[in-house]
Amino acid sequence: MIDFFHYFIGLIKWNLLRLVGGNILAARAQGVTIGKDCRIYTRQFGGEPWLVTIGDRVEVSNDVEFITHDATGWLISDERGRRHHYAPITVGNNVYIASHTFILPGVTIGSNVIIGAGSLVNQSIPDNCVVTGSPIKYRISFEDFKQWALARHGSDADMVGKTRRERINSIVDHHPLPSIKIPQATATERIT
Numbered sequence: 001m002i003d004f005f006h007y008f009i010g011l012i013k014w015n016l017l018r019l020v021g022g023n024i025l026a027a028r029a030q031g032v033t034i035g036k037d038c039r040i041y042t043r044q045f046g047g048e049p050w051l052v053t054i055g056d057r058v059e060v061s062n063d064v065e066f067i068t069h070d071a072t073g074w075l076i077s078d079e080r081g082r083r084h085h086y087a088p089i090t091v092g093n094n095v096y097i098a099s100h101t102f103i104l105p106g107v108t109i110g111s112n113v114i115i116g117a118g119s120l121v122n123q124s125i126p127d128n129c130v131v132t133g134s135p136i137k138y139r140i141s142f143e144d145f146k147q148w149a150l151a152r153h154g155s156d157a158d159m160v161g162k163t164r165r166e167r168i169n170s171i172v173d174h175h176p177l178p179s180i181k182i183p184q185a186t187a188t189e190r191i192t
Contacts (some may be wrong), residue, residue: 016088034058035093048086055093055111065099092127112142 017145023040031050039059045052046068054060058069060142064067070085077083091097095109101108115121116132116139125131128142128145154171161167 051086053088054091054093055095057093058095058097059090061099061100061117064097064103066103068105070105071128091128095151113146114142 002133023043024034024038027040027045027049028034029050031048032045033050033053035054035056035058037057038054040054041062041097042064043058044063044065044184046066048068051068052131062113066089068086068089073083073085082174089103089105089107089109091109092111092113094111095113095115097103097115098119100117101115101121106124109115109121110125110127110129113125113133114130115125115136116130118134118142119132119136120134121131122135125136129138130140130142130145131137132139139141152173154173154183158171159167160170
């Protein structure tokens, strides 16, 4: 009952701070270190938010989870007691972390990094990388992605219209992504 009370009070405190000063103020109040010019949309900084450090120009999307401890320790004990594993998470500068990403204890994310949606970050990421997947895999260099995006994505100058909707609709990409490749197999192989 006491844990629920503390959780409920923490939720009220987070929402009040968020309403008054935004997500960054609320995260900093929890103990997260956050640099300049960041956008923080998650509130999942683990049980030890003071172990999370975020650099400058970082965007953290909704439902990103920073996990700062390994909870399996309650299963492992000996005469000296239960085992605990806590480790910091460090994020460099100029980083984008897409929604529904999990970042495990001890991970260091370099600068100029993009992490795709739904990724499991179970190892550190060096500078200048684009990674995706569960677990993550290197996909392309940050510079190559930047050149691709500059050639393909609409810019502020390309947008026309008075309303936000008109401006976005003026640069929408109407080319569908390629379909998945379906392997050719016999009917028997498809059933088994």
